[in-house]
Amino acid sequence: MDDFMSGDEDYYDSDHSESDLDSPDIIENDEADVQWAPPKGSSTKVITKESLLAAQKEDLRRVMDLLSLREHHARTLLIHHRWDVEKLLAVLVEKGKASLFSDAGVTVNEDTGSSLSFSSEVMCDICMEEVSADTATKMDCGHCFCNECWTGHFIVKINEGQSRRIRCMAHKCNAICDEAIVRNLVSKKHPDLAEKFDRFLLESYIEDNKMVKWCPSTPHCGNAIRVEEDEFCEVECACGLQFCFSCLSEAHSPCSCWMWELWAKKCRDESETVNWITVHTKPCPKCHKPVEKNGGCNLVSCICGQAFCWLCGGATGRDHTWSRITGHSCGRYKEDKANKTERAKRDLYRYMHYHNRYKAHTDSFKLESKLKETILEKVSISEERESRLRDFSWVTNGLCRLFRSRRVLSYSYPFAFYMFGDELFRDEMDLQEREIKQHLFEDQQQQLEANVEKLSKNLEEPFDQYPDDKVMEIRMQVINLSVITDNLCKKMYECIENDLLGCLQLGTHNIAPYKSKGIERASELSTCWTTKPNTADNCLPLDCGTSGGSSEHDRPSGSGSSDDSGCFSRKRPRKEGFGGGFFDLNLPAEVIDRN
């Protein structure tokens, strides 16, 4: 977002750029290359089945340290507060520890020793039997029942889908049962159910947490995505699916989620067409086909031969005068009907205007992969040629920019449709204000469109057959146009966020911020965590943020255990290269930032 501020001085309009091309040193190719480096330490993370445990460690650890709690108590608190640590802390400050604990059903028992030892027999109030003390279990809340009954209770609750909130069996006891006891007792009888319990508990981090969502891929890839600060963003899952984190549909910025939902529905229903048909046609009273009046008087005849009155739709005879139709008479032509027709027609044309442009760009990017193939073919031909030109990264970079800009352009049409239409913001702007803003936006849109098309045209040049100097020229054009379209996209988002959506009284529209590098690919979490709280926190080397590579070896010694083999397994080795690949959840945020 900060980058947006610098947008002004880099701004070129289309006329400008033509002349700029003559001086090749304006744009360093290096700069363009840097642009395409994968994002450093992306703020979105893929949570796989394997890293699910590691993902929640940071939150657990914070709560455990702050309140000196054991892990299961911290988890109970976090589940109760839907994994919102800030909210949990606010409750702590506002209501105090005792209330925080009792509301969430946490009872911290100071005397952890077995207090059952004083007698060898206990009465279980559930089965109403005397049982020996060693087959009974006392929960933290102090209620003691026999293991058999506890197990029965746990099984029923797990099967009810209540794993995350299994309460004590005593009437009106709000305490949540110790997960270790649940796990231990249930696994003796039903190991598969104990596994289910563990999974439910772990998946609470995804399902009860607004910063984490399942990837919406079908068939489901099994991953979830965690975002750091902003829910309004677009991400790419490890499975390759790009989506809007906020509404889980396709990435649609600069359209807001609400606009996109309306637009998608509109396109699906083709409601305008239906609208048009209802207004412009009337069903024949005999064969019920819709009939359109193509001029002439109000006596209409259907292709089936039936004559009817256009005004009331009733069947009539065939003879007529200027004021009367045989066998029929109905009221006068009504004014409001004319308005209705006019309006429906106008709405339809308006929709068609935006839809056609939206569709044209969408269709273009549907052909992306094909275009990419043909262009990359040209690159490989060029590379084999005897030439002083070796580096063709500008082609792929230009292609990426083209695809990205096209997407922005395509979704900017449904945005404009709603932004300057009557449906959503009729009362937000007066007509004059709307007109001014619409012109402002359309100017930007037009500029972007022109440059995108130019970029596209340049990339489609048969540069593999051109002499070197001509290729150099195309290269300059592509690099220049890439920068221009990038800036124009940036400006368009800025304009939408600040001048258009930002002015609205009803703050219900948010868009994902513009990312010059395209939709961020969520990075994977490392999974080098043991379930036990380790004591190595304090002895972390302070300088471990200096290089991504070396910090991998600086893992806390306490975590060295058998699950090491699963650590740092990366499905995509290309990510090794840049810093911040290792994201240590143990480190305070400022150390990670330095990374």
Added chain:
Amino acid sequence: MVDFGRVQKELQECSRDMEASGIKIAPVSDNLVHLSGTIPGPIGTPYEGGTFHLDIKLPDGYPFEPPKMHFVTKVWHPNISSQSGAICLDILKDQWSPALTLKTALLSVQALLSAPEPDDPQDAVVAQQYLRDYQTFQGTARYWTESFAKTSSLGVEEKVQKLMEMGFPESLVRSALEAVGGDENMALEKLCSS
């Protein structure tokens, strides 16, 4: 599986202080999953003097799952369906605890009779009447108690006679009538199912 040991103990315990609580529980079938409960209408309410019968079915998970109860006797009450006898009571649903028993559950139902909660109604018609026209509500509830919850005017000997005429042996008829608190229809049901 239902913990029958516990159900057996619950029944014993309940019959021990039947005098004090007025609450009766008797098995309808041999296998103890189908029972019938009886509660006296609380004093000082329109239900006073009535005897209310409930049908109790124990789910497989009992006591870890709540027993399923509904009124057999027709009742006019905001939280009890006047049609089906279904009861809206939290401890019979999500607030059930295995530490509760059939007797405590029936005591809670009895308490519900004295303290209706019209804001969380099972029967909207009754609840509206309760809120808008309390007098009429009381009248209707009392009338229903008179009509449906009072033991029939027949004496015990007449009931025994009637049931014996249907072909049941006298000893069984007497014990059945005793078990269900003198209700002729319940006794018949019990006799037929045994």
